[in-house]
Amino acid sequence: MSTARKILKLDRPFEMRRGGVLNDVQIAYETWGDLAFCADNAILIFTGLSPSAHAASSTEDGSPGWWEDMIGPGRPIDTRRFFVICVNSLGSPYGSTSPASINAATGEPYRLTFPVLTVEDIARAGHEVALSLGVRKLASVIGPSLGGMTVLAYCALFPNAARSVVTISGAARSLPFSIALRSLQREIIRRDPAWHEGNYATNEIPVSGMRLARKLGMITYRSAKEWQLRFGRERANSERKPGDPFGIDFEVEAYLENHATKFTGQYDPNCYLYISRAMDLFDLADHGGTVADALKRFGVDRALVMGVETDLLFPIEQQQELADGLKAEGREVQFARLPSLQGHDSFLVDMDRFRPVIAEFLEGAVIK
Structure with missing residues (x-):
């Protein structure tokens, strides 16, 4: 069953x-x-x-x-x-x-x-x-x-x-490296002006902070060797937005962007902060x-x-x-x-x- x-x-x-x-x-x-x-x-x-x-x-x-x-x-x-x-x-x-x-x-x-x-x-x-x-x-x-x-x-x-x-x-x-990483992720979320000391509305979450925190996490979830074998220096297929000289050029950037956007729509920022800190405290x-x-x-x-x-x-x-x-x-x-x-x-x-x-x-x- x-x-x-x-x-x-x-x-x-x-x-x-x-x-x-x-x-x-x-x-x-x-x-x-x-x-x-x-x-x-x-x-x-x-x-x-x-x-x-x-x-x-x-x-x-x-x-x-x-x-x-x-x-x-x-x-x-x-x-x-x-x-x-x-x-x-x-x-x-x-x-x-x-x-x-x-x-x-x-x-x-x-x-x-x-x-x-x-x-x-x-x-x-x-x-x-x-x-x-x-x-x-x-x-x-x-x-x-x-x-x-x-x-x-x-x-x-x-x-x-x-x-x-x-x-x-x-x-x-958790080792100091992991603690430092998660501490920075939490700070990125809390520095987002939309966080409002945790009092954001459900339809106005700190999107920018969550996206950046997730990207930082994704980088460490995989190995540098895998990034090299999987993406190399492959260029992104999507066209850069007009007027954005620092947009996405590489496929690895597009990969991170996609995963960050998907995660941001699913996970509550305050929950992320609490669980992230729990890992450091253990x-x-x-x-x-x-x-x-x-x-x-x-x-x-x-x-x-x-x-x-x-x-x-x-x-x-x-x-x-x-x-x-x-x-x-x-x-x-x-x-x-x-x-x-x-x-x-x-x-x-x-x-x-x-x-x-x-x-x-x-x-x-x-x-x-």
Whole structure:
């Protein structure tokens, strides 16, 4: 069985990790497959910064999902065997409570009154969804990018809630380079005159700031080698606008422009600011004194850690750190070091490398 988006509405206040409380919290999610009688075949997926919970198509929503080639009958995350849950991150604008949501107490969007968001808050919201579906222990918890951080937070908060973990292009903490980059992206948005200290109208968002922030992000999501092989110095097909001496000349510029325009129409700027900062604030060492000690506390039996050699945002050394730390307790740990050219975005596009590794790992999952 596959379903379109559902909403979990919590019947109690949701206390945020860094202070503040959200009332009437709702969490959007989608599911695929059937939950076993013993509820022991569930996989929980956390997303990266940008995607919604629509990770794959379903009978009710046939549009392709952001991980369409990974989830479904006969695919690596096989819905004939597993009950798959994908949650929309708390703070994201695709159905879960976020800065763009209406605060029932005021009748206005939360905007910057939304409490500080952390990766741990996102993990806890996902845990609430699993519990609401009758799942007490997951077969696996999986996530790429921000989702990779979130599965680490999940295992730190709920050490015995999953039998295995798959972290993809994630990290125990953000490095200074990534923090600096995201800080600049946030400043670009906040410097846009249309931002109005977060009080912009829904039809008058800071478009320029969002476009530039997205372009900067897209540059780092891929590798320089891929840019060279994919675009070289190919000239853009579109004609330059009259009177614009510094318009688009190269195809790589047109590519960035297209992606920035598409993203700007979909994502709320304040949500972007909150989730971006949550990635910078996360540090797995907060759950044990050191990263190594935090990893020791994970109750999982098996782990798959995947990284890409060309990743600028989460360098391969960070995935090596996770694999080494998880191995310390004698767990079955697989470290997949992939030579993909597509950098941080490889998990979305280099399916020929990612599918076999994930499929093999999940084939070994024990359903009790």
